[in-house]
Amino acid sequence: MACPEISKGQVLIQVAATSVNFADIKSQNGKKVAGALPFIPGLDATGTIVKVGSDVQNFKSGDRVIAFPKNGSYAELSWRMKL
Template sequence: MRLEDISLPEPKSEEVLIKIHACRVNADTLVPKNQYIFTPSLPFIPGFEVPGTIEKLGTEVTGFSIGQRVVAFISNGGYAEYATAQQN
């Protein structure tokens, strides 16, 4: 694993951009060791469960607002500062 600067993710129409406050350390620790049930394509940012604050809304997002605190289950990216998540 290594630390890198990457572009800020842009939420798709039904996604929100979350400023991550923390990340649960769980099964994602097995992914870099190839011991999890799937092997992701690289580059891969571990982290599946994150609490944070919504920074940006996709064009089709309803029921959420900028600044709202949320918890999300995401497919990857929780060890980053920002990640996108589906609105549902």
């Protein structure tokens, strides 16, 4: 799998765990899909930062985090925008 590219204000997270909640179930059943396809469900994740954008100052590779990724959390790698 290719590693996603990140921008200067983003971090790349190796996802360790994510939750399943009511909003995720609705989106998986086609009741509510936010954003364009392809759609990655999942609202939150825990994991470890593996890469930081050039202007990110408060986080570094190796930091353990809890995040609400803009692009979804049901993935091996996820990224967070506008820190």
